[in-house]
Structures are given as C-alpha cells and as structure tokens.
Amino acid sequence: MIQGSLVALVTPMAVNGDVDFDCLRRLVDWHVQQGTDGIVSVGTTGESSTLNEQEHCEVIRRTIEFVAGRVPVIAGTGANSTAEAIHLTRRAKELGADACLLVTPYYNKPTQEGLYLHYRAVAEAVEIPQILYNVPGRTACDMKPETVGRLAELQNIIGIKEATGDLSRVAVLRGLCGDSFALYSGDDATALEFILRGGNGVISVTANLVPSPMHRMCMAAIGGDRGVAQDIDNGIAPLHLKLFVESNPIPVKWALAEMGMIPPGIRLPLTPLSEPARPAVRDAMAQAGLL
Numbered sequence: 001m002i003q004g005s006l007v008a009l010v011t012p013m014a015v016n017g018d019v020d021f022d023c024l025r026r027l028v029d030w031h032v033q034q035g036t037d038g039i040v041s042v043g044t045t046g047e048s049s050t051l052n053e054q055e056h057c058e059v060i061r062r063t064i065e066f067v068a069g070r071v072p073v074i075a076g077t078g079a080n081s082t083a084e085a086i087h088l089t090r091r092a093k094e095l096g097a098d099a100c101l102l103v104t105p106y107y108n109k110p111t112q113e114g115l116y117l118h119y120r121a122v123a124e125a126v127e128i129p130q131i132l133y134n135v136p137g138r139t140a141c142d143m144k145p146e147t148v149g150r151l152a153e154l155q156n157i158i159g160i161k162e163a164t165g166d167l168s169r170v171a172v173l174r175g176l177c178g179d180s181f182a183l184y185s186g187d188d189a190t191a192l193e194f195i196l197r198g199g200n201g202v203i204s205v206t207a208n209l210v211p212s213p214m215h216r217m218c219m220a221a222i223g224g225d226r227g228v229a230q231d232i233d234n235g236i237a238p239l240h241l242k243l244f245v246e247s248n249p250i251p252v253k254w255a256l257a258e259m260g261m262i263p264p265g266i267r268l269p270l271t272p273l274s275e276p277a278r279p280a281v282r283d284a285m286a287q288a289g290l291l
Helices: 021-034 053-067 082-095 112-125 145-151 168-177 188-196 211-222 226-242 250-258 275-287
Strands: 004-008 038-041 073-076 099-103 130-134 157-162 182-185 201-204
Touching: 004 211, 021 053, 021 211, 038 053, 053 073, 053 082, 073 082, 082 099, 082 112, 112 130, 112 145, 130 145, 145 168, 157 168, 168 182, 182 188, 188 201, 188 211, 188 226, 201 211, 211 226, 226 275, 250 275
Parallel strands: 004 038, 004 201, 038 073, 073 099, 099 130, 130 157, 157 182, 182 201
Antiparallel strands: none
C-alpha cells in the first residue's frame, strides 16, 4: 500500500501552452528529494482536462521516466466514457505506471449501478492496481460508500481518493472496505483529521508547494502523533484554503511560478490567477515561509 503524501503534480507549461518537459523533470527530482511519497500524474491538478490524448500519455510516460523507480507513479486515467477510461488505463499500464487513478464519470451523472459497472469494466479489462476518485464538486456525481464497498471486492481496485471533505465517511469506508483498502483524502484542509481517523494519506494540491512538510505531517498522523502532525499542519494550513480561491490548478500554478519553479503557462479555459486573488495566495505563501 502506498501511504503518505502523494502530490497531485501540476503539468508545467510555457506561456504559449506547450508542455515544459525539462521543468517537469526538475519538479519530479525536487519532489523525490523533498520526501514526497508518490506522484499522481495528469490528475485534475495536472490539467487532464486541457491535454489531448497524446499529451496526456506523454506526460505520464515522461513522469515515469524521470521518477526512474524512486517513488510510485499513479497515472490519472479516468474519463466520462468507459471505453476511453479503459484505453487510457491500458496505456498507462503499458507505460509502466504503478497504479491508476480514475475519477467518477463526469457530466453524464451515472447512477450508483452505472458507477459500479463502469469501474468493474475497467478493472476487468486492465490488470493494474486502480484507485477510485470521488470528487462530486467537479463531477456532479457522488459515489456512495456502499458502492465503494462493492467495488473493493474486486481484486485490483485497491483504494479511493475521497474528496468530499466529509470526515464521517472515513469510518464508514473502512468498515465497508476493510483494512487493506487504501483511503486517501482528496481535501487538503481536512487531510490531517482524515488520516488520524484511519486514512492512509492524501493526494494533495498543497504538496506542490510544500512537499517536505506535507510528507512529515502525513507520517506523524499515520503514526498517531496528533501533536506533531498538528504543529506541522498549522504552518501550511493557509495554503490549504487559499490555493482554492479560484479553480484548481489556477492558484497553485501561479504560486509555483512566483517561486520560480515553473513558467506561468496555463491553458484555456483556465486563466492565470486574477489580480484581486493574488494577495491572498501570496499571504498564505508568506505564512508558510515560501516568500
């Protein structure tokens, strides 16, 4: 089981929108050096919605190449079409991903039975560890714990990224899915409490900026040391909130550019962080010791 701080890595882009693979290599090396426990490639934060299929697979391929086995790489392969999700998942396996992260099908609002059949079809088609991803704030689709419990019975569905922020679900999911099923928070603001209640880690936006503190916080929380985990989290808590003043990944890409880590590129329909929102993000960065 992969535990700890898994960064939902941004996809660095030049001002013209071209993917900057040299910058991606530097980001990967930095995260490994800083203690990040795993890298999620081309998830929501990695702009899966603005990359075409060729770019999507190339970013995954290069990330795996740059990581070179030092930490696990989890490829974002979800889609609102089951056939497309199978295709992307199969390609990620061919490229050497350690696991795949599959968001619930967005826009078409499937039933719970539709969700079960969708994920079962992907699991049966591709023999690679698969992590469910429930983020109803983006997909207009909430996968209920009972559906997750059914899916946990399938051998290669190994965990879930639960991004509702509903902490009551941790105990429910653990009871339904068992101790060997990985529970990852998808909400930085509640990740500490999520882990203390029995979660295995977080797939994090904040970790893009502060990988070492996020790793140390997760390890302390996994070890049950609330005091140490809380002290670390207090120093970065403003980032958990202010990195969402506009739609992710707008604020985090702007912040990384301010730190000189990436170029300022982002693709439409996403736009650069607006001027009125910048002081709040800058203040959170200052509180975290980044400026």
